Amino acid sequence: MNLVQNEQPYHLDPSQKVIAAEVLANAFQNDPMYRYVIPNDEQRERNLIWLMRKVVQYSLLYGRVYIASGNEGVICWLPPGRAKLTTGGIIRTGLFTIVLRFGVSAYRRFHDNLSYTDQVHDHYAPKPHWYLWAIGVDPSHQGKGVGGKLLMPIISLSSNDGTPCYLETHNEKNIQFYEKHGFKIVNEGKIPKHGLRVWALLRDPQPLPLNEHSR
Secondary structure (H helix, E strand, C coil): CCCCCCCCCEECCHHHHHHHHHHHHHHHCCCHHHHHHCCCHHHHHHHHHHHHHHHHHHHHHHCEEEECCCCCEEEEEECCCCCCCCHHHHHHHCHHHHHHHHCHHHHHHHHHHHHHHHHHHHHHCCCCCEEEEEEEECHHHCCCCHHHHHHHHHHHHHHHHCCCEEEEECCHHHHHHHHHCCCEEEEEEECCCCCCEEEEEEECCCCCCHHHHCC
């Protein structure tokens, strides 16, 4: 489904899972964390498509997924009360097979990152919150406002119901984008034993400017 680009993002239909996963995989192909976990370009491309299919599937089952009107970008949120992955969800979506897909060395790097970010997540977002698990815009459409539009449905909901939003990023270039939309850095750290940098950002619920409501 391709709608005109000035329309707002909409809930992803399950039939669009493959499209959504491809968009996210393209967007994260050069992300510092995934380049570190899977250094080989071809392996990273294959494994990212598989992983993003699982992320989208999990988010459809337990959270919310929005896609841009022209399929240029996708965002996956996990809601308050379900902001952390569950064993049942991991089994149901097949995420538990990640070690077989990634291989032992890559999986260890992935697991070390996840262990650290989970600890930071628990510390800085202990209360019910929305967790921004993944947001990606196709590289050919970045810098055109697509990411901001993808954020708005849940940011608007958060502002109305008083629930904060939380995320991590390994890409320092993303920080200004998130700060523009009300997120603030609550932690800057490095993955132990690896040195991979990661930032945690929290957006406290706050009224939106009138121009944001009208977008």
